[in-house]
Each structure stands twice: as C-alpha cells, then as structure tokens.
Amino acid sequence: MSIEQLQIRGFRSVRDLTLPLQQLNVVSGPNGCGKSNLYKAVRLLHEAACGQLALALAEEGGIQKAMWAGGLRQGDRRHDAKRLSLAVQMDDMDYQLEVGFPEPLATSLFNLDPLVKEEHLWMSGHQRRPSACIMQRKNQTAFLHNIDGERIAYPAVLHPEESLFGQLGEPHRYPELSQLRERLRQWRFYHEFAVWPGSPIRAPQIGVRAPVLAHDGSNLAAAWATIVERGHHELLFEVVGEAFPDSEFHVDVQNGRFQMLMSRKGILRPLESAEFSDGTLRFLCLVVALLSPRPPQFMALNEPENSLHEDLLPALARLIAEASQFSQLWITSHSPKLATLIRQHTALNHIELEQIEGETRVVGEAWV
Structure with missing residues (x-):
C-alpha cells in the first residue's frame, strides 16, 4: 500500500511534476528551489482526508x-x-x-x-x-x-x-x-518541533501512553516512556548514546506529570528539558518519531537536520534507514551529507530539485 x-x-512553484517514489525518498536542492512546496503539496492530501x-x-x-x-x-x-x-x-x-x-x-x-x-x-x-x-x-x-x-x-x-x-x-x-x-489520515508529518522557550515540550506534562509522537513533539516525554515500557528501547538507547556519548536521558514523573531529564558527565544534577538546547530536543523528537511503536505507512520529515550539529548526522541517518523498514519515508533535506550517510545503511531514491524561471524541476529532466 x-x-x-x-x-x-x-x-x-510546481507547474507539473510527476515523481516515482520508493520506500525511502530524499528530496534535496538549494534554498528556494521548491522542496518545501512539494512537502506541503503532499500534506494537502492528508489534510483533505x-x-x-x-x-x-x-x-x-x-x-x-x-x-x-x-x-x-x-x-x-x-x-x-x-x-x-x-x-x-x-x-x-x-x-x-x-x-x-x-x-x-x-x-x-x-x-x-x-x-x-x-x-x-x-x-x-x-x-x-x-x-x-x-x-x-x-x-x-x-x-x-x-x-x-x-x-x-x-x-x-x-x-x-x-x-x-x-x-x-x-x-x-x-x-x-x-x-x-x-x-x-494516518500519514504523519513532522515539520517544526516546539522547542522555543516556554513551549509545552520544555515543561512537565500530564502523561498518557503515546505510541505516536505529536506533530509538534509536545508529548515527547510520554512517547519516550511508551517506547521504553513496550520493550523497544534497545535501539533508542543505542542511538542516543551514539549521539550524546557523555549523557543519559530518562523520564521523571511527579504527580502524573512527565518530564525529560538529562544526566551528563561532569554535571552534578540532572538537567530538565527547559535547559536542553534546541538541537538536543529536536534530535530526541526525531528519535522518538522514527522509532514509533506504531509506525505509519507513510511519514514525511521536513529538513530534519535543522539545528543539529553535523556530528549527529550519522545517528540520524541510521535512524532513518531503520525506520524505512517499517514506513515509507519522504525526507526533505538541505544536507548532501545526510543522503550520503543514509546510503551507507540502505538504498534510497534521491530526488534533486532546481528552479528554472520560477518553476520547480527535477535535475536532469527535459525542460520546455
């Protein structure tokens, strides 16, 4: 399906494009070429449903x-x-x-x-x-x-x-x-996680089992705890340990409210999610989204490498390759390195875009 x-x-910017897709699809190109327009067009089908x-x-x-x-x-x-x-x-x-x-x-x-x-x-x-x-x-x-x-x-x-x-x-x-x-309706789209100061993701939230990460990541702690409780945590801890080798993450529960905490070598107290960097929170959201215990048939990520240091890209590439075994993926990316890293784990369909006279085109296609 x-x-x-x-x-x-x-x-x-899309006049007329026909795109054959495979199990894992990476859409790349320079700024302003129309990558986000393709992402939004696919999402319109979901919104219509x-x-x-x-x-x-x-x-x-x-x-x-x-x-x-x-x-x-x-x-x-x-x-x-x-x-x-x-x-x-x-x-x-x-x-x-x-x-x-x-x-x-x-x-x-x-x-x-x-x-x-x-x-x-x-x-x-x-x-x-x-x-x-x-x-x-x-x-x-x-x-x-x-x-x-x-x-x-x-x-x-x-x-x-x-x-x-x-x-x-x-x-x-x-x-x-x-x-x-x-x-x-069951397609999932992740475009912008709510990592700004004062957002729900940075404050304790009442936790309910969450096999699916919310589109803005607001239920991150509950979704993390759900993965751990359901026994799917080996790869979760392995990937996060690879990305943050001197840190450990866990969920703290106080009066039914869930919050992510980080214990870091050299720091004498756990850091609360309000103290996490934007990139750390974004990466944790991507991990939980891609390791969902209830994988969708189709998932789209728009520029997942944003705010991430390049040292995190190998772990992200491994995650994407792993998730593609269970969901068809659409990845919009500015990073040629990310596509190269993903190829080290699995095959992908790389769609490179350009814009000619205001029109989004696939690189190498005939243009009239």
Missing part, C-alpha cells in the same frame, strides 16, 4: 496564493491554468483531487476558500479506465460504488470547499473510499 507515484500540478483542506490552504494565504503563478508553457491546457491538481498512485488505488478558484459571490465573505472541482478514485490505479472508477465527483455532485458494487449518486449535497473524504457519512457503505481515507 505504499505510494508508487505522486503528481502535482499548479501548486506554488481529515476535512481540513480549506484551513490548510488558508495557511498558504488562500487558494489564490497557493496556485501556480507562472504563465502557460508549451503543452499546457488553459483548463489547467486555474486548477491545482494532486494525485497519488498506490499499488491498489489511484486518487486525484482538483481544486480551483471560487466563484466571486457578492453575498459571501469567504472568497479565499478553495472550490473542489473534481475528485476521482480508481481501483488498480495503473490505468484510469471508466470501468475502474469507483468515485467520481464534479463540483457538488458525486457518484460512488457502494458495498454491493452499485454505482449510486451520493445522497447529500457536498460542501464545495472540502474533499468528499471530509464529508463521508456512513463509511461502511463505501468500503474502498473509507479505506483510502483512513490510509491518508
């Missing part, structure tokens, strides 16, 4: 700011110039979402909301034949195949600003659609 291919059209498409695009400044701003190029259709298209092909399903500008309405204040133009879901996604299409949406009307294999009209008017995934009622009646929705 891994992703075999991604297609992104009309999103920010969670019913948060409009909110995610609002964070980009609204649909108008998220759209490709360049002109038409050779081979472009005018139909595509005003649409953002995201497609994901897996071994068993092929999904495509097309979003456009809303109709200007004098009575509405929400003119930055997106307008979902089309959605399609095909089975056995290598060929988009009409007979393989089990969901077809155009504007606010959709036709789906139900549990009996019958093609029926969806019995509700859809909200124009959200994917059908975010509005699907009675999911048991549409098993394939429900299965894909849950698959997309």
Whole structure:
C-alpha cells in the first residue's frame, strides 16, 4: 500500500511534476528551489482526508496564493491554468483531487476558500479506465460504488470547499473510499518541533501512553516512556548514546506529570528539558518519531537536520534507514551529507530539485 507515484500540478512553484517514489525518498536542492512546496503539496492530501483542506490552504494565504503563478508553457491546457491538481498512485488505488478558484459571490465573505472541482478514485490505479472508477465527483455532485458494487449518486449535497473524504457519512457503505481515507489520515508529518522557550515540550506534562509522537513533539516525554515500557528501547538507547556519548536521558514523573531529564558527565544534577538546547530536543523528537511503536505507512520529515550539529548526522541517518523498514519515508533535506550517510545503511531514491524561471524541476529532466 505504499505510494508508487505522486503528481502535482499548479501548486506554488510546481507547474507539473510527476515523481516515482520508493520506500525511502530524499528530496534535496538549494534554498528556494521548491522542496518545501512539494512537502506541503503532499500534506494537502492528508489534510483533505481529515476535512481540513480549506484551513490548510488558508495557511498558504488562500487558494489564490497557493496556485501556480507562472504563465502557460508549451503543452499546457488553459483548463489547467486555474486548477491545482494532486494525485497519488498506490499499488491498489489511484486518487486525484482538483481544486480551483471560487466563484466571486457578492453575498459571501469567504472568497479565499478553495472550490473542489473534481475528485476521482480508481481501483488498480495503473490505468484510469471508466470501468475502474469507483468515485467520481464534479463540483457538488458525486457518484460512488457502494458495498454491493452499485454505482449510486451520493445522497447529500457536498460542501464545495472540502474533499468528499471530509464529508463521508456512513463509511461502511463505501468500503474502498473509507479505506483510502483512513490510509491518508494516518500519514504523519513532522515539520517544526516546539522547542522555543516556554513551549509545552520544555515543561512537565500530564502523561498518557503515546505510541505516536505529536506533530509538534509536545508529548515527547510520554512517547519516550511508551517506547521504553513496550520493550523497544534497545535501539533508542543505542542511538542516543551514539549521539550524546557523555549523557543519559530518562523520564521523571511527579504527580502524573512527565518530564525529560538529562544526566551528563561532569554535571552534578540532572538537567530538565527547559535547559536542553534546541538541537538536543529536536534530535530526541526525531528519535522518538522514527522509532514509533506504531509506525505509519507513510511519514514525511521536513529538513530534519535543522539545528543539529553535523556530528549527529550519522545517528540520524541510521535512524532513518531503520525506520524505512517499517514506513515509507519522504525526507526533505538541505544536507548532501545526510543522503550520503543514509546510503551507507540502505538504498534510497534521491530526488534533486532546481528552479528554472520560477518553476520547480527535477535535475536532469527535459525542460520546455
């Protein structure tokens, strides 16, 4: 059920890119080439499945700011110039979402909301034949195949600003659609950990078992303790010991509140998480995210090497290689060294990007 291919059209600096993916994918390139735009485009598929498409695009400044701003190029259709298209092909399903500008309405204040133009879901996604299409949406009307294999009209008017995934009622009646929705919802994305002074990660937090690290790392102590309690701590301690050879980390619990502590050679008292460096906290978050007792099918890390000293990169590379045995990984990175270190442990798909006349391209691809 891994992703075999991604297609992104009309999103920010991405005019039209088709990317074959493997189990471990590293996306690199200079500043401003569009690495983060690819990461955000993939995350939009996740947000659409969670019913948060409009909110995610609002964070980009609204649909108008998220759209490709360049002109038409050779081979472009005018139909595509005003649409953002995201497609994901897996071994068993092929999904495509097309979003456009809303109709200007004098009575509405929400003119930055997106307008979902089309959605399609095909089975056995290598060929988009009409007979393989089990969901077809155009504007606010959709036709789906139900549990009996019958093609029926969806019995509700859809909200124009959200994917059908975010509005699907009675999911048991549409098993394939429900299965894909849950698959997309379970993707994980780690972009920015909350390491600033006064953030939750630096203060004691009420602890509950946490097999999944929160997207901002706020439940770090509980997630660390969960790994240790479930008996998956050998590699955890080994990697952290390699990264910080003179230090030991553990979780302190006071009145049900969990906090990370660090004991360091030469220092007479344990250091609390509020005293950790940003890089130390970020590295601990990456360790816990990548060693999750409940690994996702797909995980994306955006520039994991940020704030890390280069001495920590070998341990990070080993972690990434280890995690790729259980999850398909998307790693956006500025560091050529990180990709080289990962290759010492496992094979990877290295996607190198450049920007030509404002357009994000894969290095070496033909350009017109």
